Structures are given as C-alpha cells and as structure tokens.
Amino acid sequence: MSAGARKDPAAVETEVREKIHLEILKRTGAYHANDHILLPSGQHTSEYIEKTLVTTEPSFTEGLGAVIAKHFAQWPVDMVLSTGPGALILSHCVARAHPSRPIVVYGAKGLSGGKRRVSLPVEFQRLTRRGAKVLLVEDLVSTGSTLNLLINLVEQLGGQVVGIGCLWRRTSVELENRPVFSLVSRDFPTYDPDTCPFCKKGVPLNEEFVRRRHARRPSSVQEPKEA
Numbered sequence: 001m002s003a004g005a006r007k008d009p010a011a012v013e014t015e016v017r018e019k020i021h022l023e024i025l026k027r028t029g030a031y032h033a034n035d036h037i038l039l040p041s042g043q044h045t046s047e048y049i050e051k052t053l054v055t056t057e058p059s060f061t062e063g064l065g066a067v068i069a070k071h072f073a074q075w076p077v078d079m080v081l082s083t084g085p086g087a088l089i090l091s092h093c094v095a096r097a098h099p100s101r102p103i104v105v106y107g108a109k110g111l112s113g114g115k116r117r118v119s120l121p122v123e124f125q126r127l128t129r130r131g132a133k134v135l136l137v138e139d140l141v142s143t144g145s146t147l148n149l150l151i152n153l154v155e156q157l158g159g160q161v162v163g164i165g166c167l168w169r170r171t172s173v174e175l176e177n178r179p180v181f182s183l184v185s186r187d188f189p190t191y192d193p194d195t196c197p198f199c200k201k202g203v204p205l206n207e208e209f210v211r212r213r214h215a216r217r218p219s220s221v222q223e224p225k226e227a
Ligand SMILES: [Zn+2]
Pocket: 036, 044, 045, 193, 196, 197, 198, 199, 200, 205
C-alpha cells in the first residue's frame, strides 16, 4: 500500500473505537446485524438496535459512560441531563466519571396537543440556575428531535448546553451545531418493501421486533416515537 493510500491515523482510531463499541452493544444483545428486519415504520433494514437492552450490563454501561466523560473532561460541567430510563442510567455513569462531579437530572418525554414535548420537574428547574453548564446525554439519537427540545428547554431556563454525549447517533441527524460525541456514528439504510434488496433475494423477513412492541404496549397507550 502506498503512503498516499494510507488512512489518517485519527480516522483509523475512530474506526477501531467504533468497532469495539459496536461489539460491546452486540454482547448486550441490543445490536442486530446481517438480518432482514421489519421496522415499526413498515420499512425493512439489515440492522437494528433494541434500545431497552443497551444498558443492561452495568460494567459495559460504566465503561461507555467513562469514555463519554473523558471526551468532555476539559469542559466544566455542572449538570448532566437526559430523558428516558436508558439514557438516565448512562448519564449517571457519565456524571460519576466526569472530573467536575456534576449532578444528574432528567426530563420527561410526552405528547401534548399532538406535539412532542420535553419537561423538567420543578425541583430540577430550580437547579438549572442562570449560566449552569449542562451536558446532555442520550442513548440513541435517531431524529434528534428530543435533544433539540432539551436544548431549547435548558436555554429557556438560563442554562448553557456545553455538549451532547450519546451511544449511537444516526449520522444524518443535525443538532444545532452543538459539539456531539457519539461512541458509534452509523446510519443504516432502510428500504420500502417493494424496493428492498433482501426481499428481492428472498431472505426471510424477521418480524420479531414489531411483534414484541405490539405485545408490550396496551393499545390505549400512545407512546411518542423514538428519539
Ligand atoms: Zn425486505
């Protein structure tokens, strides 16, 4: 291989790091690859993340949280803020490993008048004093809409978002030019059933994840879409 064809060492390091993190997520059973999967949206894909399994292994979660904390160690952080139970476990691990010893608070996701909303309990709002430096932590960032709502909320309360740390970020997501650090940055293609290459090849369709979601959720409860 010629010197010109050699990859930038920083890019190689990122690639290796992502492979390790992907392997860790595979070990928790959360990451599925090389499959033909039906998504709740009706589209097909070859990769899938089961969000609820991401933080089931405490030592893995602690390790991944420490990597995120190390990345943001140069920034003073007063508070780590997250939404959702998976992100809360991860944010605890990030805060525990951050040299500023930040506190951990969490918001709640919900729907109001058909619009997605994020709110912060009053007790936590008091802690978001003017100028508080806030690190947002999320497990999976898919559309970025929850994070954008969180950024607005922090700023309304007078706080300042210093960055965003997450386990997995779909690369197409825009997050208002904030510094984002993700352990895995990866977008997997999704296909309409009539143009899906796996359907064309006759690969059996795995409907397990959609079935599981329906089984778990009572029909009267409307859950907001994935973040
Ligand atoms: Zn298909």
